[in-house]
Amino acid sequence: MKLRKILMIPGLLACVVISAIAATARPKEDVKYTNLKVLPKNISSKDLQEIMADDFEDGLGVSCGFCHANAKDGHGLDFASDAKPEKEITRAMMRMTLGINKKYFKIKHPAIGSNAMTVTCTTCHKGEAFPDGGSN
Secondary structure, three states, X not given: OHHHHHHHHHHHHHHHHHHHHHHHHOOOOOOOOOXXXXXXXXXXXXXXXXXXXXXXXXXXXXXXXXXXXXXXXXXOEEOOOOOXXXXXXXXXXXXXXXXXXXXXXXXXXXXXXXXXXXXXXXXXXXXXXXXXXXXX
């Protein structure tokens, strides 16, 4: 019985060491997004997806193609393209909400997607692409 315990301890220790090495050996996310003008250039894909899903899709009730143009090859979307005016309107709206939160709610470093934001897309849009219920 003692021998079994003595052999288990190094075995468990080896498992812990191997797990630690494996965790640090994982490649770090190194995604480079292009044409980000309001969002941070070094944003993680997780944070970007949360902003797109929570703030834009939920807040405005739209899908990606509302702001992003179709790819020239006809497959998917060209996320870097500024071909659709809705994308620049979105940037202006992001700057506006950041400014409102900073000026009126004294949030020192407001960031799109942050829980600290008091005014967000949903504040006015309430799940609709056009706040007044109309269209362009």
